[in-house]
Amino acid sequence: MIFGSAMWLWLGLGVLIPIFIHLWNKKEKKPRLLGTFRFLPEESRAAASRIELHEIPLLLIRMGIVVLVMLLMAELFWQKESEPVQRISIQEVKDGEQIWKKDESGIVELKISAEKINLHGWWNILQQVEHEYLPEYVTVDGGFTQDRFKGNRPYSSASVTWNRVDSLQHQQKILATWIDADKNAKALSQLKTENGVVTNVTDIEGEEALSAENITLILNSENAESINTGLRYAAEMLSISVEERVIPNIAQVEKGESIVNLVELISENGKRDWAEPNKWTGVSFNISGLDTKQVFAESFIETESGEPFFGLNSTDDFIINGQVEAELVSWVYAGIGNALLLHSLKVGEALYPVMEENQLMVNKSSSAIRSAVQPHSARNWLFGLLLLFWVVERMIAPRRGM
C-alpha cells in the first residue's frame, strides 16, 4: 500500500469524531424534569447509559467513512505482493499497455510505453522498481533524453545498467567499429533481445567494415606486470590489438591519428582512501598516494570521501590519481582499460544517459512515489465502499434515532 499524498493521513485522527459523538450522546446532561417520565418505554430505560449492541456497527461504519475519506484524499495505491527479484529488465516500447512478466529464471521484464516514461520519468520508475522488487540488477533499455531525468536521482541499492536505444525500430545497433589485431573489422553492437539489450563484439563486413579504423592499445613495457595484465584483459574483451613498448605513460590508445593517454600520478605525501564498488571495477579497493589537488574535467571513479581517482583531465588524457592496493591491481586496471578503450571508440556516451549534476544527486528523502510501473489506484474501490457505507449509515441511523 502506497500513498500519493501521504500528508492527508493526518485526517485519520477524524475517526475519533464518531467515537466522541457517541460518547457525548451517552454523557448525562443537565437533567430535565419530565412529569410524564413513567410513560417512557421500558427498553429506553435499560439503554440509558451504555453503548447498545446495535450502535457498534453504526459507530464502526461512521469510523469507516472517515477512514475512506482519508484514504481517498491520500491517494491510496494498492501494492502488489512480490518477492525480491534478482534482475529486472525495463524496456521502453512505442505504445500500448504496460506489460509485466516474470520468466522461469526469475527475471522480471517490464515494458513501459514511451508516453508513460515521458510522464513519470526514469527516476520515478527506477524508484518504484526499487521499492517494489528490491532487485540486485536493473537494466534499462530506452531513450535517455534530458527531460526524462527530471529531479534528483532516487536512492537505489541495485546496480543499474543503462542501454541507450535510440531507435526501437531496429533490432541491432552498431555503436563503434574498428580493425583488430588480425586486420578483421569488428563492431561493438547493441542487440535487442527478449532479455533486454545485449552489448557484444561481432565481426562485420561490407559498408560498415569500410568505415572501421585501426585501433591499438600501447602498453608501457616498464609497467608492473599486474597493470599490463589488467589492461591486456580489457583489450581482449573487445578484440583490440595490443603492443608493448617503452612510452612515457602507463598506456595509450592510438586510433587513426588520435592518441589518448593513460597517466598514473602518485603523490608521495598523498592521502589514503578507498573506493566503493562501481560500474567499471565492481569491487572496493584501497588507494594510496592520492593527490587531492588534482583537477579533473570528468570523473569516472571517486573515492568514498569524494576525491576523483580516475577520470579525464582538461587535455582529454585519462588520469589515475594514486596507487591501487597490490592484490586488486589487475582487476582495477581491467576496468580502467575498458573505460579507456570505450571512450577511445567513442561509445561511452552512447551507453549511459547524459545527465546534469543535479540529476545525479541521490534523493534520499523522497517517499511519494507515483505509480508509474503498476498503477493500481484504489480510488474506484474507495468510492464504491464510501457509497456503500453511506447508504448503510443512512439506513441504520434514522431508525436508531442517532
Add this chain to the structure above:
Amino acid sequence: MNREPEELELLRSGINLGLLAKHIVDGFMIGRHRGTRRGTGSEFSQYRSYQPGDDLRQVDWKMFARSDRYYIKESETESSVTVRFFLDISASMLYEENGLSRYRYASLVIAVLATIASQQGDSVALHLVNNKEHKSLDGKRGKHHLNRLIHLMDDVTCTGHWPESTEWLTDNINTSSRELWVVCSDLLDGAKRWETFIQLSKSVGHEIQFIQILGHDELHLELENVATVQDPETRAMMNIKTSSVRDKYLQNLYAYLEELKDGLLSPRTDLFLMQMNETVQNSLYEFLKLRERL
C-alpha cells in the same frame, strides 16, 4: 413572528397572582349565575332606614329599642355554590416549560377562577395537597378571603405525590350546601387514585371539575434528540434518544389519557385539559365556554 404571550411572561416574572388574575378576569364577561344581591339571608350586610312600603317583618326591633329609629337589616343572599379548589402540590408540579412551572400555571388558574367565583359572591375554599402535608382555607366570601387564598398559594414547596387515601378531606366536607370541587393537577398519578375521591364527592352530592395541566413537550415529547430526563417524584434519571422513543411514549401517554377520561368522566364530573403553552386566559375562556354549554 410569534410574540410570546404577555400573560405567560408576567407569570414567569413572579407578578402578584391576585393582580394578574384580576387583569385576566376583567377580560371575561362575568356573571355565570345570579351573584350577590341585597335582601334577606343569614349573612349580615348593612342597616338602612325604614322606607314606606318595606315589610315590617324586616324591621330590626332590637335596633329600634336601642336607637328609637326604624332600621331594616339587610343581609347578602347566599350564593348557591361553594367552589372548593384542590391544588396538587406534588413534585410533578415542578415540571417547567419555557421557565414557567406547572405549579405556577395552576396557581394562576385557581386565582382566576377564585376571583370570578368571588366576584359572583360564591364562597371559595382551597386545599393544597400532597401525601406529606395538607394546607387548607375554609370556604368564605369576600375580597379579604380571596386575597388570603391567593397568598396561601405563594409559599408552597412541591414535593411527594398526591395522597392515596382521602382521610385528609373528610373533616372538611360540608354536606349542607352544594359545592363545586375544582381539582387542578397533572393527574399523572394513575386513574385509579381518583376513584375514592370521586366516590366521596358523589356521596355528598358534589360536582367535580378536573383541570389537567400538561406541558406541550410532555404531550409531544419535543425535546432535543438526546436528553437527560428526570422523574420529579422518584428522582429516577436517564438519557433518552427522543426520536427513537417518541412513538412508544406517545402511545403510552395517550392510552393513559384515554383511561383517565374513561375513569373520570361522569354526569357529575368533568375533565378539561390545559396546555402550558396556551395562556391561562385563552384556556379558561375555552373552559368557561364549555361549561356554559353543559
